[in-house]
Amino acid sequence: MTTGLVVTGGGGWFGRSFLASLAETPLGLPIDEVRVLVHHPTDVPLVQQSLRAAKIYVGDVRSDSDVAELYEGLDTTHLVHSAAVIHPGSVADFFSINAGGTERIVRGALQRGLQRMVHVSSNSPIGTNPSPDEVFRDNEPYNPYYGYGASKMQAEVIVKDLLTAAAVPGTIVRPPWFYGPYQPERQARFLKTVRLGTFPLVGKGLNRRSMVYTEHLALGVRLAATTDRPGIGTYWIADSQPYSMLEILDAVRAAARAEGLEVVDKVLRLPNAAGVMAEKVDAALQKRGKYQQEIHVAGELNKNIACSIAGARRDLGYDPQISLVEGMRRSYRYGLENGQDV
Amino acid sequence: MRTEVLVVGSGAGGATTAAVLAAAGVDVLIVEEGPEVAPGSLTPFSIDQMRQQYRNMGELIALGLPSVTFAEGRCVGGSTEVNSGLYHRPHDMTLERWARGWDVKDLAAGSLLEFSEPIERNLTVSTFPSGPPPASRLLQEGAARLQWHAQEIPRWFRFDSPITGVRQSMSLTYLRQARRHGATLWSDTWVERFIVEKGRAIAALVLRGDGTRDRIDFDSVFVCGGAVQSAALLQRSGIRRHVGKTLTMHPTVKAVAHTAAPINDPTDVPVVQVREFYPHMSIGGSATNLPLLGMALMRTRRRLDDLAGLLPHMPIYYAAIRTQGLGRVTALPRMRDPLVTYRITGQDIARLRSAMGRLLEVLLAADTIEVIPSALHADPITSAAQIPEQVAKVTRRTADLMTVHVCSSVPMGEDRSKCAVDSYGRSHEVAGVLVNDASILNDAPGINPQGTVMALATRNAERFLLDHGQTPAAREFS
Structure with a gap:
């Protein structure tokens, strides 16, 4: 019996941050191996830097064979799915990657004894707040913001439908605007x-935006991956307050x-x-x-995209600690140490 | 005719004012434009009731893009005779906002509690003895599944069984109290304007139901005709500074829930409200009889076959918002009714869409077969993924907005750059004129305003007594 933690989007901003957190502290689940899907061969050394023990698969979520290869040999699976495109070449990519790719990844996992899934979504399926003093709750009507929002909405619906039908528990986390190390x-x-x-x-x-420090997001995803809550929960994972x-x-x-x-x-x-x-x-x-x-x-830039993390605090024990200034300082340091022109 | 105090209007503001003054021994005459109708003699929300107890059959329009239709009572007891009877205590956050924003004196958090508590006892404010009825529970269930805060809102009802009660409207409570202490009430009497001499109002010119004109001389007058009529009356009397320029409303969008179980009571209104999004928006239940259901579905793409059969299965729910935009009341020469306009801003449209989305979300989360947004060309939906397409149909050109809460046309406070009356309703412009109804609320409170109106009316009427060397009587009815 081989149990794998499968992480998609491992070469991305969140992915590398999450893998680095695993290198520091494993999840505590009975996992034999961590499999990481990346899109470009150039991501391989980056992922290795974050988590040396990772088994890295270069592939495309749009490819049946790439996804089949990712799961090959696994008997049971824990899945953290973050592969997505946010700034694509064309609008069609939003849907083929974010929605179609999600369906392929989840179906693949379900065939390999999926135990629990964390789906990294976005604020975009929920849109924008009407005014600066309003915040989104965890359960809100969909109001997707253009193509990206619509594709991430479709992905959420796919995740909910497939997990519900298979009676597999899962968590959809919605992070807003990122900042933090591993920045692009x-x-x-x-x-x-x-x-x-x-x-x-x-x-x-004066418009308000929620932001999430990537280590906070990694923390939220860890909590979502290890919770024993049944069913499918949806949570905002962000800094304590909007700014x-x-x-x-x-x-x-x-x-x-x-x-x-x-x-x-x-x-x-x-x-x-x-x-x-x-x-x-x-x-x-x-x-x-x-x-x-x-x-x-x-x-x-002038939109209000503000959320409440009360649900994640209550149900997952999520408690972000890093201040905005400290998180931004670490971002500058990461940039300087990695040759970015910050 | 001469009276010490004339009270114009017999709704929540006027009846409370009259009761407080009369109980202290003041000579009070109440004039009410509408007729006196025996409480309980008309079927709630029926055509007969619309005709007899509402102004213009319950269909008034605040012109704008979009326009907002609004309803108000026009009878002895005012809107309290016809509304849903839902009671909220004045909210501290609102009072603090008013005190700060308009420099209203003595309006700190908790300052109205001493007035609210006896009002609640006088009106027997209470919840259903055996829990809310099914159409209310539907909303409660949906909200619970979404982890949104919802609660049964108490009503001014005297329950005579676990499921039925009698609305404790003004005619059964404060007007009865006022009359018991000697107040006189003239129904079918419209006040055309006040006569103002040397900066002081001294008399009212009125038109009686039989077509005769009359003059009522007074020492003081309390204007309590509701936010639209009070502002118009002041303007017709030449009192115009900051009058009628800051009208607020809680415009609503609606949706119909279709349930397998017969849960709709056509003669009553659901009592549960979703308060999660206070003060920006709230969600609750609307009256749903056959004509109202037909109107709610008329512009949608839902087939209207067998509506009578579906009526028990199709309660209507609303989502109400506070707006950024304001309205205006403008008295027109030689016209009895004023022009009412309302400006819905882009932010308001966004909030209305958000409100419609949340309304659909909570109804879908409850045990419903389908949910039909009451909007032009809207389709019935069965899943959350269908919400965005329907919400997009709420536009400036198509939005179908209505309200029953109209406030803030004569704002109170010491800031004379934006207030028409002082912190106790006394006109800044003309002596002897006080305003004591929903007009003086500084902005839309985000709740059913009657509880706030009555608490302020009590406070201001008592202040008037103290100003005139008189002692207020006990607030609770004996």
Whole structure:
């Protein structure tokens, strides 16, 4: 009997953070091996850095044979599924990877004695809050934000349907905007532009965003993977409180300053209309199947995307401890140590 | 005709004011525009009731994009004779917001409790002796499955059995109390305007039901006609500063639940509300009789066959929001009814969509066969994944909004840059005029406002007595 912990998206921002946490402290489940699916061969050494003992599979969640290979030889499985695309080449990729890939991964696991699954979803299936002083609860109606949101909604529905039919317990975790070590280049750009005062602040900056430090997310996923709660729970995994955009920018600058970096105390202010316009262009492009990362991000900057972690605290014992400034400091340090232009 | 105090309107504000003043020995005349109807003599939510006890058959419109239809009572006892009877204590967070935002004196958290408690005893505010009825439980079950906070809201009902009770409306309680202490009530009497001389209101010109005109001289007048009529009356009397410019409402969207079990009572209203999202939105049950069910489904794509057979299986539920936008009341020359407009902002549309989504979510989480959003071209749905497509049908052009809570047209407070009356309802502009109804609430309270209106009305009427060297009587009826 071989029991595997299968982690998809292992080369990603969350994936590497989660695997690093496993290297530090195993989950405590009776697991014989950790299998990690990555998309690019270039991810292999990165995953090895995070978790030396991982068995790494290079493959595509859109490929039946790649997924079959991932599970081959396993008798029972624990699954953490985080493979997804957030900034794709085309809108069609959202659905083939995020929804179709999820279905393939879950069906594969169910054939290999799936014991429990953690599905890493997103804030995007739930959309945006109408005003800055509202927060999303764990159980909210779907209101997907464009193509990514719709694809992640489909993925959630697939997970719920398949697990329910198979009577396998699972947890859907919804992380909002990430920050923390293992960040991709786009986050390094964010850190640099905020530090140098060229980050565009759309509107007054009073809109609120929940963020999640990647170690917090790793903690939330660990708790979700090891809980003995029956059924399928859905939880927001984020920092303790949402922040206003101004607070976020202040924290990033404070972190940069504390790390001894040059900081320009200004922001590039853009009128709210700029965000509205960017969102409209993003919507028009996505309608035509096209995706443009900068425009999508600009359209989101003045939105309220705030959640409550009360459910995760209550049911999972989730208790995030790292402050925004400390998390951002660690982000700068990671960037500097890994050759990123932060 | 001469009276010491004239009270215009006999609803929650007017009846409470009259009872407090009359019990202290003040000579009080109450004038009510609508007729006097014996409580319990009309079937709730029937056409007869609409005709006799509601203004304009229960169909008033605040023009805008979208417009909001609203209903208000027009009879002795006002809306308390026809509403659902749900009672909320004034919320501390709201009082603090008002005190801070409008500089309202003596309105700290908990400051109204001494008024609320006797009101609750006078109205026998209570919950169902044997738990809420099935249409209420449906909402409770759905909310429990979503881990949303929901609760049975008590009502001003005197229960005579585990499942039936008599609404303790103003005509059975505070108006009876006022009359017992000598107050006079004229029904079918419309106040056209006040006569103001040297900065002081001295008389009202009224039109009686038989077509005769009359003049009522007074020392003071309490305006308690509801947020729309009070503002219009003040404007017709030349009192315009900060009057009628800040109207608030709780616009609602609706959905119909289709259940296997016959749970709908066409003569009553569900009493459970989802309070999880207070103060931004709340979810509750609406009256559902055949005409109301037909109206709720009319613009949808649900087939309307055998509605009468489905009526017991199809209760209507609502989600109500607090809006960012405000409305206006504008008295028009030579017109009896004012123009009411309301501005729904982009944020409000987003919140209405969010409210519709949550309403559909909670009904789907309960034991329902299907849920039908009451929206143009909406389809019945059976799963959460179908919600986004239906919510997208709630747009500025198609939204079908209604409300029964209209407030804030004459805001109270010491901040004269935005308040029409002071912290106790006294006009900043004209002596002898006080406003003591939902008009003075500074913004929409996010709850059924009657409990707040009555507590403030008691407080302000007692203050009036103290100002005039008189002693308020006991608050609780003997």
